[in-house]
Amino acid sequence: MGLTVAEIAKALGTEAFGDTALVVDHPAEPGQAGANDLALAMSPAYAGALKSSAAQAAIVWDGADWQAMGLKAAITVPRARLAMAALTQSFDPAPAPTGIHPTAIIPDSCTIGADPSIGPFVVLAEGVRIGDRCRIDAHVTIGLNSTLGDDCWLNSGSRVGRNCHFGSRVILQPNAVVGADGFSYVTRELSNEERAYQSMGREPLTPPADGKRHRIHSLGGVIFGDDVELGANSCVDAGTIRATQVGRGTKIDNNVMVGHNCIIGEDCILCGQAAMAGSGVLGDRVVMGGKAATKDHITVGNDVVMAGASGLYVDTKDGMFVMGLPAMDLPSYRAREKGLRRLPQLLKDFAALQKLVPKDGASD
Known part of the structure; x- marks a missing residue:
């Protein structure tokens, strides 16, 4: 053009x-x-x-x-x-609406807005509601009672589970998955991971009397605000009871994992291979660099930047720049790295000093 x-x-x-x-x-x-x-x-x-x-x-x-x-x-x-x-x-204008392809499966209970583009082999479950001018490409599935706002674009092969609710202009890149069940299981007695955490590794782990994992179902769904984008092959799991939430304007890269019950604020960036464990909270404008990860049940403040490959295990205040594993503020990280680089020479110096110290029983 x-x-x-x-x-x-x-x-x-x-x-x-x-x-x-x-x-x-x-x-x-x-x-x-x-x-x-x-x-x-x-x-x-x-x-x-x-x-x-x-x-x-x-x-x-x-x-x-x-x-x-x-x-x-x-x-x-x-x-x-x-x-x-x-x-x-x-140079990349939106294509003209194409209507509904004859191979799409759309129950009578669904509501489709004006000027749709619904491609081949799309499957909508009962009660799905879709806003105006939405583009749903080939082989997309949308689960029971889920809703899309206006001008959403679901690329081919993306999956939306039940009880997921999107604002306007949400984009799912190919094969993104929203609303899969969370990775949530429980054992009848304390699990190995629970016992390991309690003993802090001070006691050896022995086989439990009953190690069977009982599945906890995810009933909460997912809520996306306006202008959220989810990259190819990324997953945002459904909440257990309440919804997993992603705030307005947040952009999530390819191959990113967001666990169940997480809450992500507005205008955040989650770069490739980043991962949030379940029930974590990100404030607004948080940046997670590539391969950065957060522990479950922690809160990251507003305007925090996590460097690539950092691992955050504790709550973090607003405005911090953290890096490393475990992640810490940049001045502390740099001081630690400088100390580690000096350590080999310090050990050599220490060994040389030891040679100057008389051994026990040696004469003056």
């Missing part, structure tokens, strides 16, 4: 220069941009590649001498990554 330079600048809320009526077909990296592309050169580091390309139009950094780089038109942006959000949206 071709857009003029002027149309793109308007979408970005910024200024265009030169031949703003010039039409470009799609964005491209500077080194690969052709005559009909919009080169993305939002840093001076791309000046050389842009000058040697065939591009006639580009998005450039503030203050760039775009004419000296052989361009006919240019758009300037103050914040490159923010510009990418509006730019990619402009």
